[in-house]
Amino acid sequence: MESIPEELQGVALPEADAARALALAKPTNQKVREAADARLKFEDEPARFIAFLNGR
């Protein structure tokens, strides 16, 4: 996880800034994953949101 930004994003963060971002990202990633595990169904996909807004 820690190696993703520099190798894949092409953005070299200073160690302190990477640590700051990770401190937020780690619990956030976990919270989203747990929510997705509990809620998401195979048929859920982003386009459903716009359809819901438009009453479809």
Add this chain to the structure above:
Amino acid sequence: MNDLSLVEAADAIARGEVTSVQLTQTALSRARELGSKLNCIARLDTDDALRAAEQADRERKQGTTRGALHGVPLAHKDLFYRKGKVVACGSKIRRDFVPDLTASVLQRLDAAGAIDIGSLHMAEFAFSPSGYNEHYGHCRNPWNTAHVPGGSSSGSGAAVAARIIFASLGTDTGGSLRHPAAMCGVTGLKPTVTRVSRAGVMPLSHSLDCVGPIARTARDCARLMEVIAGADPADASASAQPVPRYEAALDGKARELRIGVPRTYYYEAVAPEIKARLDESLAVFRTLGARVTEVQVPDIDLINTLMHVLMAVEAATIHRKWLATRRNDYADQVRSRIEPGLFYPGTRYLEALSMRASITKEFVETAMNGVDVLHLPAIPVPVPTIEETTRGAPADVARIIGVLGHATRGINYLGLPSICVPAGFDPKGLPVGFQLVGRPFTEAALLRAADAYQRVTDWHKRKPLLT
């Protein structure tokens, strides 16, 4: 003249009681006089504005009216592209950026006859609920210049409250339009996501960004919404839902209105002096015949988390190249909000997007069950000082800044419309506002309720004592 509302000004021009040149000269004069005191102006286009005003007056004398804003001077957040003009987006990186196109919403305002006098200061790349800007200095609150104006549409809130201009377009990704409206004591409408075109607007987050009006009254917002809302060939995401006659629907009535008040989450962070104003605003609605009931809301912390993932990933995508090549040209406070977006896997991002429909449906079906609108605080705490949001222990600054979006950012994930309405002042004389949140595409109902409230209150008419 500058005390007129936008609608009053437009109608006075139409009746020949005042000219566009008079109003534009007054706006430019106040911009020069107050602009530096409040640091709310990014660019003034004096010559272009006066030429356009003279043309508007000639056309009126010839019996021609371009539209509902004929001859009215406006100015907008400095992220709406205007062909040939510098649009810096509050940033050092785009300090010299000159777009080769004009934002669709500005084209619509032009077509309706509005006079664009320039652009207004904002937080760097729209990243700050306080209006923080390290590069060009902080915009200041007209009610007390030691305090923040709210952001990121800081100049829009300050300039409208200071009676420099009659209204302004802002953008709202997590509250950026509602924060300055609330903190500066003016009215702001964040429409349903996709209701207003975003073509030619510097993005922060494609999934969350909304364009909307900041003005003195709900009626002003209604008039502006009729001009700017609707499908746009230049923005495939803009909704094709018909645009209602918002202004014609304002009848002053709230008798049938059912208001839901969530007692969990939204009120947990509310300071007593803010709650007192919120309770008073509910009492006003009761006297108008509205029915107020308590409602339950789903897990807002989860909604805020999902909003953060969308915003951070999309912002990191937009800014990634600059983060790699011009890292030091960002303020640290801004960079720190973008960089977590580099650390979310695509699967988490897509999960956050994929849950959006079911979570919004659940929110509407539970929180809005049996009610027409939700009544929420806009900002749960008194307007902080610039000092409180820029100096001191990083954790304290982060906490103060974080609480500003407590009641706003989740609404962007849900995509719902929200209007922010002035509701009085705290003991230090800084404005307090409330939000009314509606179902998708119910801007007309929100404007109607806010207008009914403003017909029996005068908070929106109060003006700061600026010398």
